[in-house]
Structures are given as structure tokens and as C-alpha cells.
Amino acid sequence: MLGTRTAWTPVGDGEFFCPGCGGDRNYQRLSGRRRFTVLGVPLLPRGVAAPVVECAACGGHFGTDVLDHPTTTRFSAMLRDAVHTVALAVLSAGGTCSRTALETAAAAVRAAGLADCTEEQLAALVEALAADTGRVYGDGDQPCGAGLAIELHEALDPLAPHLASAGRESILLQAARIALADGPYTPAEHDTLTTVGAALTIHTNDVTRLLAAARTPS
Numbered sequence: 171m172l173g174t175r176t177a178w179t180p181v182g183d184g185e186f187f188c189p190g191c192g193g194d195r196n197y198q199r200l201s202g203r204r205r206f207t208v209l210g211v212p213l214l215p216r217g218v219a220a221p222v223v224e225c226a227a228c229g230g231h232f233g234t235d236v237l238d239h240p241t242t243t244r245f246s247a248m249l250r251d252a253v254h255t256v257a258l259a260v261l262s263a264g265g266t267c268s269r270t271a272l273e274t275a276a277a278a279v280r281a282a283g284l285a286d287c288t289e290e291q292l293a294a295l296v297e298a299l300a301a302d303t304g305r306v307y308g309d310g311d312q313p314c315g316a317g318l319a320i321e322l323h324e325a326l327d328p329l330a331p332h333l334a335s336a337g338r339e340s341i342l343l344q345a346a347r348i349a350l351a352d353g354p355y356t357p358a359e360h361d362t363l364t365t366v367g368a369a370l371t372i373h374t375n376d377v378t379r380l381l382a383a384a385r386t387p388s
Contacts (some may be wrong), residue, residue: 176202176219184225187241190230194241198224199234214224240332246283248329253282256341256366257320260348261296263359268352275348319365326369338370339380346384355381 182199202219222231240248272289279287299318330338345366349359357364360381367377 174204174206174216176204178202178222178224179350181221184237186225186237187239187245188225188228188230189232189236190225190228191373194243195228195357196226198226200224200231204366210375214291230296230387245329245332248332250279250283251368252325252329253344254279254284255321256345257348258295258299259322259362259366260359261292261347262318263349263362264356269347271351273352278344278348318362320327322362322365323369326366330369330371338372339376342377342380343384346381350384356386 178200180198181201184197185194186197187193188195188197192240199221200223201221204216204219206216221234222233223236224231224373234343239323246251261271261275269289272292276287276289279292326341333341342363345363346355349355349363355363363381364377369375372380
């Protein structure tokens with residue numbers, strides 16, 4: 171006979187990854203006001219309810235923190251851009267002179283979702299990056315510059331919280347294989363890979379372990 175009812179009012183909408191459905195879905199953001207009811211009739215106000223996100227497909231209500239998680243489409247784009255940025259960073263550290271390094275980098279970028287990426291495109295981008303930053307082409311002793319480090323963090327910082335440990339390590343290992351495709355790590359390549367590991371929130375000791383493991387033939 172006595173109870174509480176919440177009246178929901180839509181205040182926004184969009185697309186999100188629904189933890190109930192397990193896929194990208196449309197949603198409504200709802201604000202609510204609670205009322206004390208007698209025999210189902212709302213009478214006295216009981217305050218404001220916490221806002222929720224309602225899935226248009228399953229009707230489930232979730233806390234608004236679910237909107238912090240990228241949709242599958244957005245996550246794929248973030249991963250693709252991150253791998254592309256990492257490949258360019260490693261190549262710019264000195265590997266772009268080697269055809270094998272370019273082939274390894276292009277294969278990694280294509281696997282991440284840029285199916286039309288070619289070795290020639292990567293080489294042209296690295297040359298343009300070198301010209302823009304004033305970097306000496308192929309100088310393997312020059313450390314990762316501040317601008318390049320910023321680009322790596324911009325690409326990897328938003329992605330890292332949504333990757334499991336194995337996923338973050340996989341990106342670093344891909345980068346290490348690009349660097350090793352034309353020989354041992356140069357100081358610049360090692361510095362760049364260390365920056366990649368830090369941006370992926372991989373512990374320093376684990377970065378060292380992974381870079382050493384990448385040197386060992388499988």
C-alpha cells in the first residue's frame with residue numbers, strides 16, 4: 171500500500187556500449203524525482219534520484235559512469251590510431267631506412283584496422299615528420315623528442331585504461347619488433363619504446379622484460 175515511485179525524465183541521448191547487451195546501443199540519459207505513494211498514487215516528493223542511463227534495446231538502467239567506456243566503434247578507432255602513431259614514432263627513431271622495418275610497421279598498422287596502409291605511405295609520413303621537427307633523418311642516437319612524446323601520450327593515454335595488461339603489452343611488443351627488424355635497438359629506439367611503455371602504464375620493470383623478450387627469437 172505504501173511505497174516510493176521514481177518519475178524519469180529524458181535529458182539527453184546518444185550511443186554507448188551497453189554492459190547488459192554487450193554491444194553498441196542507443197541510450198537515453200534520465201533524471202529522476204522520487205515520490206512517496208499510497209495505493210500507487212504519488213503524493214509527497216522524496217527528493218531527486220541519481221541520474222541513470224537507459225539502454226534503448228534491453229531497457230536496463232546503469233550508472234552514468236558507463237558513458238566513460240568507449241563504444242566498440244570508438245575503441246577500434248582509438249586502437250588503430252594508437253598503433254599507427256607508435257609505428258611512426260619507432261620508425262622516426264631510425265628504422266625507416268630499412269625496408270624490413272617498414273614492412274613490419276605496415277603489417278602492424280594494417281592488422282590494427284588501416285587496411286590500405288603501405289610502406290611508402292609510412293616512409294613519406296616519417297620524412298614529413300622529420301622535416302617538421304628538424305630531426306636528422308636516420309639519427310639513431312637522438313632521444314625521443316618532446317613533441318613526439320606528447321603525440322604518443324595523446325594517442326595512448328585515453329586507450330590504456332580500456333586495455334587489459336596483455337593488450338597493452340602486445341602494443342609494446344609490436345613496437346619492439348618494428349625497432350628490431352633492422353637490427354638491435356638504437357638508443358633513440360629504446361628511448362621511444364620506453365616512452366610507449368610509460369604511456370601504456372606498463373611498469374618500468376615489465377618494459378625492460380618485454381623489450382628483452384622481443385630480442386629472443388620465438
